[in-house]
Amino acid sequence: MLILMVVGSVSALKVSAQSYENPKNHQCLKCHAFQSYTFHNDLMDREETRLMNPYFIMDTIAMRNGVHHGFDCTDCHSYEYSTYPHKSTLKLEPKATCLDCHGGDESFASYHFEEIDQEFKKSVHYKAYGDIFTCSKCHDQHTYKPIARNSSNVLDIVQYSNKMCLSCHNDMKRYEMVAGHANPKLVQVHSWLPNQELHFSHVRCIECHTQVSDSLNVSHDILPKSQAVRNCVECHSSNSRLKATLYKYENIRKRASGKILGTIISNESYVIGTNQVPLLKVLSIIIFLLALAGIVTHAIFRILKK
Amino acid sequence: MQFSESLKSKSAMNSNHKIYFYPVWLRIWHGINALGIILLIITGISMQSGVEATIVPFNSLVKMHNIAGVVVTLNYFLFFIGNLVTNNGKFYIVKPKGFLKRPMKQATYYVWGMFHGMKAPYPLSEKRKFNPLQKYFYIIVMYLAVPFVILSGFALLFPEIIIERVYNLSGVFLTAVVHSAFGFFISIFLLIHLYVASIGKNPLENFKSIVSGWHHV
Numbered sequence: 001m002l003i004l005m006v007v008g009s010v011s012a013l014k015v016s017a018q019s020y021e022n023p024k025n026h027q028c029l030k031c032h033a034f035q036s037y038t039f040h041n042d043l044m045d046r047e048e049t050r051l052m053n054p055y056f057i058m059d060t061i062a063m064r065n066g067v068h069h070g071f072d073c074t075d076c077h078s079y080e081y082s083t084y085p086h087k088s089t090l091k092l093e094p095k096a097t098c099l100d101c102h103g104g105d106e107s108f109a110s111y112h113f114e115e116i117d118q119e120f121k122k123s124v125h126y127k128a129y130g131d132i133f134t135c136s137k138c139h140d141q142h143t144y145k146p147i148a149r150n151s152s153n154v155l156d157i158v159q160y161s162n163k164m165c166l167s168c169h170n171d172m173k174r175y176e177m178v179a180g181h182a183n184p185k186l187v188q189v190h191s192w193l194p195n196q197e198l199h200f201s202h203v204r205c206i207e208c209h210t211q212v213s214d215s216l217n218v219s220h221d222i223l224p225k226s227q228a229v230r231n232c233v234e235c236h237s238s239n240s241r242l243k244a245t246l247y248k249y250e251n252i253r254k255r256a257s258g259k260i261l262g263t264i265i266s267n268e269s270y271v272i273g274t275n276q277v278p279l280l281k282v283l284s285i286i287i288f289l290l291a292l293a294g295i296v297t298h299a300i301f302r303i304l305k306k
Numbered sequence: 307m308q309f310s311e312s313l314k315s316k317s318a319m320n321s322n323h324k325i326y327f328y329p330v331w332l333r334i335w336h337g338i339n340a341l342g343i344i345l346l347i348i349t350g351i352s353m354q355s356g357v358e359a360t361i362v363p364f365n366s367l368v369k370m371h372n373i374a375g376v377v378v379t380l381n382y383f384l385f386f387i388g389n390l391v392t393n394n395g396k397f398y399i400v401k402p403k404g405f406l407k408r409p410m411k412q413a414t415y416y417v418w419g420m421f422h423g424m425k426a427p428y429p430l431s432e433k434r435k436f437n438p439l440q441k442y443f444y445i446i447v448m449y450l451a452v453p454f455v456i457l458s459g460f461a462l463l464f465p466e467i468i469i470e471r472v473y474n475l476s477g478v479f480l481t482a483v484v485h486s487a488f489g490f491f492i493s494i495f496l497l498i499h500l501y502v503a504s505i506g507k508n509p510l511e512n513f514k515s516i517v518s519g520w521h522h523v
Contacts, residue, residue: 198465198466236356237357270478275479287494291497298416301421
């Protein structure tokens, strides 16, 4: 039944979703895409303009580019939101969760939603906050893009991923809403990390803060702080952890797996100890051995001719 | 340091002629440079090799490499300015006459002549501290390789100043390749430098000279 509804609404909504492009004509977005909204106050019988709650303003361009762009608002939100003022009891109704649509569905099998759910249940987020900590705390379903699967630009993948963490961990209000206390100081906590800014823009938080899982592209088992990686060589070695995390994506790996020139052909980032150029390595060993052989030969002649 | 000539030194065994080749400032520079560069090579190779189990932890290697790099850089200014303001700089000037012929002659002496009773073609004197081949190598190392390593090393110390992308290559990656390639060249130079320094009256003679400042001719 649910699947039927989803499939039905996808095809039907291809039409209504077009209105994202012109939010002024959209029933919901004519208010929720703008800083202020105007409505007719029936009691006073006059037009009134009010400020929109900034957290309820939708980014229509991001929505248009998100994976759910084919859906309309009322596919997930109650149809009763179509009237204004919205009924106060609507607030109390449970919101649709990701697994309501994605769980147990063969067509989404490659995304491993159930496995992600299991992993998430082990995470520090779930252990601390339980069911209140929904997928949408990190993944905004309005604008979500599977950028790690599609982009070949590592920096874009990193930025998109880290934005999810930083939306709370670098935002006092949002962090406090969930945790109930002020957020820890991100920069100070990571002050032990050399070139902190560079690390933040070139690797994802989850590289160090999750348990690596082979079967999933992204492990959702976010570890407690005490178990985060602090050992440099976990990444800075030829057997780098990054190969099992950030660089495990097909779309990035294809580019990184050069043959003799290794990563020299096309590499947008550099990790000391990990990015090696096999050709230069072999060449340097040969030059070193030749120099050594020359010296030894010369020394032997010096001794013999003495 | 000096690439002496064995035959010349044999005949000069009995002479007590000494030249004060290495003034104090030069010996201080050379000492710091030697220790610094050896530390840089060891820590540099350890970081780049990709080996997980190093004796010194990675972050300490990075710290040691950074500190040694800064010390060697500051020390380089001592060398550079010292050569500008003292007479020592003139030993690095190359004359166009016999530009290739002179170092070739010295090379021939090293690989063939010195084993066949030939005399060193360019004996050292107050006016000539380095033989032509030696001079060329010193110029390449001190005025090309070391500045390149310093500049690329400075860039890697502050990676945010590096051009982000050159075509589809990371600017940091390119800088790192340049840094390690020149660093490698310096390592090979060091190896040969140490060996050739052992060609003297006796293998330790030149090492003593760079400590005492006096060179026996």
